[in-house]
Amino acid sequence: MSDPRVPALYRFVLLAWPQRLRELYGAEMLTLLGDLQSAASSPRHRLLLTFGFVTEGLGARWAELSFFSPHNRASAMDRLLQDLRYAWASSRRRPAFAATVVLTIALGIGANTSIFALFNAVMLRPLDIPDADRLVQVFETNAERGGDASNVAFLNVSDLLARSASLESLGVFTPVDRNLAYGEYPERVQAALATGTLFDVLGMHAVRGRLLADADTDGPAVALLSESYWRNRLGSDEAVVGTELRINGEPAVVVGIVSDMPAMEPFDLFQPLPRIDYVTTRTNHFLTAIGRLEPSTTLVAAAAEASDIGLSLQAALPGTNAGWNFLVVDLQSSLVGDTWIALALFLGVVAGVLVIVCVNVTNLMLVRAGERSREIAVRGALGASRRRILRQLMTESLLLSGLGGALGIAFAYAALEGFRGALPVDVPGLRTASIDVTVLGFAVAVSVLTGVLFGSAPAWRATGRDVIDALRDGASTTSSSRAHSRARRALVVIEVATAVLLLTVAGTFLQTISRSLARDPGFEASRVTTMRIEPPQATHPRESLPQLVAAILDATRALPGVEEVAATTRIPLGRSATMRGYKPADAPDPEMRDADFALWTSATPDYFEALTIRMLSGRPFAATDTAAATPVVIINETMALRAFGRTDVVGEQVHIWTDEAAPRTVIGVTSNARTASLFDASVPPEYYTPFAQSPMSRISLVIRAIEPGTDVASGARAALRRIDAQLPIFDVRTMEGVIAADAATPRTVTSLLLTFAATALGLALFGLYGVVSYAVTRRHQELGIRLALGASQAAVRRLVVFQGLRMALLGTVVGLATAAAATQTLATSLNGLLDPSGNLVTWGAIAILALATTAAASYLPARRASRVDPLAALRDA
Amino acid sequence: MLILSIMFAMNETHPMRPIEFLVLAALNERDRHGYALVKEIEARTGGRTRVKPGNLYRVLDRLVSRGLVGRADESPAPELADARRRYYRITETGRTTLRTEAQLLGAIADEVRGLAHKSADS
Numbered sequence A: 001m002s003d004p005r006v007p008a009l010y011r012f013v014l015l016a017w018p019q020r021l022r023e024l025y026g027a028e029m030l031t032l033l034g035d036l037q038s039a040a041s042s043p044r045h046r047l048l049l050t051f052g053f054v055t056e057g058l059g060a061r062w063a064e065l066s067f068f069s070p071h072n073r074a075s076a077m078d079r080l081l082q083d084l085r086y087a088w089a090s091s092r093r094r095p096a097f098a099a100t101v102v103l104t105i106a107l108g109i110g111a112n113t114s115i116f117a118l119f120n121a122v123m124l125r126p127l128d129i130p131d132a133d134r135l136v137q138v139f140e141t142n143a144e145r146g147g148d149a150s151n152v153a154f155l156n157v158s159d160l161l162a163r164s165a166s167l168e169s170l171g172v173f174t175p176v177d178r179n180l181a182y183g184e185y186p187e188r189v190q191a192a193l194a195t196g197t198l199f200d201v202l203g204m205h206a207v208r209g210r211l212l213a214d215a216d217t218d219g220p221a222v223a224l225l226s227e228s229y230w231r232n233r234l235g236s237d238e239a240v241v242g243t244e245l246r247i248n249g250e251p252a253v254v255v256g257i258v259s260d261m262p263a264m265e266p267f268d269l270f271q272p273l274p275r276i277d278y279v280t281t282r283t284n285h286f287l288t289a290i291g292r293l294e295p296s297t298t299l300v301a302a303a304a305e306a307s308d309i310g311l312s313l314q315a316a317l318p319g320t321n322a323g324w325n326f327l328v329v330d331l332q333s334s335l336v337g338d339t340w341i342a343l344a345l346f347l348g349v350v351a352g353v354l355v356i357v358c359v360n361v362t363n364l365m366l367v368r369a370g371e372r373s374r375e376i377a378v379r380g381a382l383g384a385s386r387r388r389i390l391r392q393l394m395t396e397s398l399l400l401s402g403l404g405g406a407l408g409i410a411f412a413y414a415a416l417e418g419f420r421g422a423l424p425v426d427v428p429g430l431r432t433a434s435i436d437v438t439v440l441g442f443a444v445a446v447s448v449l450t451g452v453l454f455g456s457a458p459a460w461r462a463t464g465r466d467v468i469d470a471l472r473d474g475a476s477t478t479s480s481s482r483a484h485s486r487a488r489r490a491l492v493v494i495e496v497a498t499a500v501l502l503l504t505v506a507g508t509f510l511q512t513i514s515r516s517l518a519r520d521p522g523f524e525a526s527r528v529t530t531m532r533i534e535p536p537q538a539t540h541p542r543e544s545l546p547q548l549v550a551a552i553l554d555a556t557r558a559l560p561g562v563e564e565v566a567a568t569t570r571i572p573l574g575r576s577a578t579m580r581g582y583k584p585a586d587a588p589d590p591e592m593r594d595a596d597f598a599l600w601t602s603a604t605p606d607y608f609e610a611l612t613i614r615m616l617s618g619r620p621f622a623a624t625d626t627a628a629a630t631p632v633v634i635i636n637e638t639m640a641l642r643a644f645g646r647t648d649v650v651g652e653q654v655h656i657w658t659d660e661a662a663p664r665t666v667i668g669v670t671s672n673a674r675t676a677s678l679f680d681a682s683v684p685p686e687y688y689t690p691f692a693q694s695p696m697s698r699i700s701l702v703i704r705a706i707e708p709g710t711d712v713a714s715g716a717r718a719a720l721r722r723i724d725a726q727l728p729i730f731d732v733r734t735m736e737g738v739i740a741a742d743a744a745t746p747r748t749v750t751s752l753l754l755t756f757a758a759t760a761l762g763l764a765l766f767g768l769y770g771v772v773s774y775a776v777t778r779r780h781q782e783l784g785i786r787l788a789l790g791a792s793q794a795a796v797r798r799l800v801v802f803q804g805l806r807m808a809l810l811g812t813v814v815g816l817a818t819a820a821a822a823t824q825t826l827a828t829s830l831n832g833l834l835d836p837s838g839n840l841v842t843w844g845a846i847a848i849l850a851l852a853t854t855a856a857a858s859y860l861p862a863r864r865a866s867r868v869d870p871l872a873a874l875r876d877a
Numbered sequence B: 001m002l003i004l005s006i007m008f009a010m011n012e013t014h015p016m017r018p019i020e021f022l023v024l025a026a027l028n029e030r031d032r033h034g035y036a037l038v039k040e041i042e043a044r045t046g047g048r049t050r051v052k053p054g055n056l057y058r059v060l061d062r063l064v065s066r067g068l069v070g071r072a073d074e075s076p077a078p079e080l081a082d083a084r085r086r087y088y089r090i091t092e093t094g095r096t097t098l099r100t101e102a103q104l105l106g107a108i109a110d111e112v113r114g115l116a117h118k119s120a121d122s
Helices: A006-014 A019-039 A043-064 A070-093 A095-124 A154-163 A197-201 A227-232 A299-316 A331-336 A339-371 A373-381 A386-419 A437-464 A467-472 A479-518 A542-557 A637-644 A712-723 A735-778 A780-788 A793-830 A840-866 A870-876 B002-012 B018-029 B034-044 B053-065 B092-121
Strands: A135-142 A167-181 A187-194 A206-209 A222-226 A244-247 A250-258 A269-272 A288-293 A324-330 A528-533 A562-568 A578-584 A596-603 A615-618 A632-636 A653-656 A664-670 A686-690 A699-705 A730-734 B069-071 B088-090
Touching (some): A006 A043, A019 B053, A043 A095, A095 A735, A154 A167, A154 A299, A154 A324, A167 A269, A187 A730, A206 A227, A339 A373, A339 A386, A339 A479, A528 A735, A542 A562, A578 A637, A735 A793
Parallel strands (some): A187 A269, A596 A686
Antiparallel strands (some): A167 A187, A167 A244, A206 A250, A562 A699, A578 A596, B069 B088
């Protein structure tokens, strides 16, 4: 426990435990928890340990309650039933009050439970793999190249496995796209080239036939199909095992059907990782490595050992391994990545909503307790102990919060069903989030906590009053009731502040997103359809690709309704992106870590025309820019500015360093197009090379139609079949669809935030209305006297509205100040998704919204106040 | 069979949970502190039983209150003494109980094995 802050947190956590155990074993338990935390394999495991420790402590408290000791059980049960019956009866006497409380709590608990269900699915629930906590992902890092975790090179991890005592087994794979033909026309599938050990590590088994074996690497070509592909695409055809299909035009025998790969992107097809020169190196870091630890070891030990092995490899192989070392991370953390930031943000937001809920209900309960002070005093006078009355009132609160909790769980269930489809797919567990035992436990715990929180203050206050005083009903202006209303007003200020904070964060998100989407992307998406092809090397070697692409473009351009067509290796906002280092040709070679990298796109001459990307100077590619001609390049504005400090750079030379030997001549500069992400604050450098000079088999066709809504895909597919019937077209999308997909997750996040923020504001208004109404009722006589002494109705209305506005103003100021700090913090951790600058208009609008709605909420009671009959008020006095 | 029934009857008053048995067995060898107990139990059960920190002390609390375990006054190796760690030691009653429990479990295992053989033979 080197971190000095940890023990304080632990001491806090210890409070969950019953006092007796805490006194006897507290220090030891903390020491043990600390030891286990230090040995834990990941932050997630440490979180789980702490979480488990707290729930265990609460469980121990529950078990130690006298209720459970046998001799108390009968009478305690009787008392509980009696209290419950009484609570039920008293709630039924005021159905509107009970319904309001239950609904308010249901909202708060529903929001919290649904978000916690997501958090649970991603962070707490183990992966659906046997002994998932022993699974690790191995990366290689190189401090000289920035120290980012990169994939691994085959020989390096082979050495790691051979020398490591901590790793039980290790499997590696690399994803590839394949054309799979099991019938007349081939289909595009997601495949993985994998070692046989991968299946064992991930607990995958053969559903039919067998898995891949070591011997398959050198033998005749074989393949494994995934269970879901076999069931969904081949209709569970039993005959497929043992038959031959064509993968990228070459025959391969299906040796088995394997259960689906858990927790990661599901592959359709597995083939043995070939031991070709490209694979068996120490320098091609492209493999994903997943290992299983020995049961007796810890992640910390395994990581330390891997690091030692990495250092010894560095020393032994300075030529290939200089600077490279291993990084071992537990698999779940590695898969979850940064999602926890968004989840934590949401947990914070719904916790804010819950605070408002508690505050509101506390206020309602305070009012109710005031109304019931006579009843409570009578019970006290008849001999009920304070403890007994306190328990009765707490039972009522807990009954209400329990009903609210049950309804809230139903809300959460509906909400989860509702937004499941809108969640990103690539985070394991997110889409399978459900209300399981943990989530239910959470909901119950929150309900009880809510009940205790909102029930205890009013109950304490109600039972603390002097009996005689209460019976006399001195309800008007005792000092305790002044303290009462101060507390209520403070609570309203907190509510308004929380609502304003949430609204501001949501509003800032919304503004950032709409600003990003409103920005000119630098290319024209309307009427553009994209689709992919990937000609296999066996039938279309690299050097023949320019001819093939030219033939496809000619055939497609001749289709009716097509205005322009081009081919590229990367469409804007496409998922695959290649970054390469660059420098002006005459500049000295920089250190690798200082190098500047640019996005690379290889495109045919009409690409800029098809996507309407503007040329600032120079010319687009021409048919004459062939492999034999001078190497040329077109760069975007950012790259021109970064490399040369100006944009008129046609004729300059750029070196794509270290990937190409000869420099390229700049023939054109384009305006900046947002091809990486619509949400980037600035456009990264990008360069284009002619497809004829840099052909790749990963090809996208970009087709602009004359009329919107034209179906160009089927025409293109037919045209392509005439050229090569074995070449499938896949990933057909409109460019507008691509843009919508890029914005989908931020949109979901923002609409959820806005919903929660609006709920918060609604609840806060409701709370404010309650407090002002109550104050008007209490000041009935005072207002009557004012009116009798000649105050106008308008003056009385103003008086009341101002009272509400004072609270709202204070709440708004506090909320905005907190929001200023919160958005700054979020902006740094959400990188680009939230831009806190220049949002004064949003902030002003939110302040006005908060003040206007609170004024409206105070106006209703104010109107009532101004209609007080002075005579009646004076008579009551 | 008779022995088994008697032992069951004897044990009825103090049924021992598996985790209590494991803690006693781990202490039977030598005095240990909390972390050492967790690790020992994990090792003995091949990683299948991971005692949670709170649960360990609830078990120890029960064993102490039944007089089966006591606190060791000094750590077995003074040079390893650590003020935050306390060592636990099995008492004579604890040893007897552990032995009885072990015999009982052994007898049950024999019975079950006998049953298995019979069904395999028939």
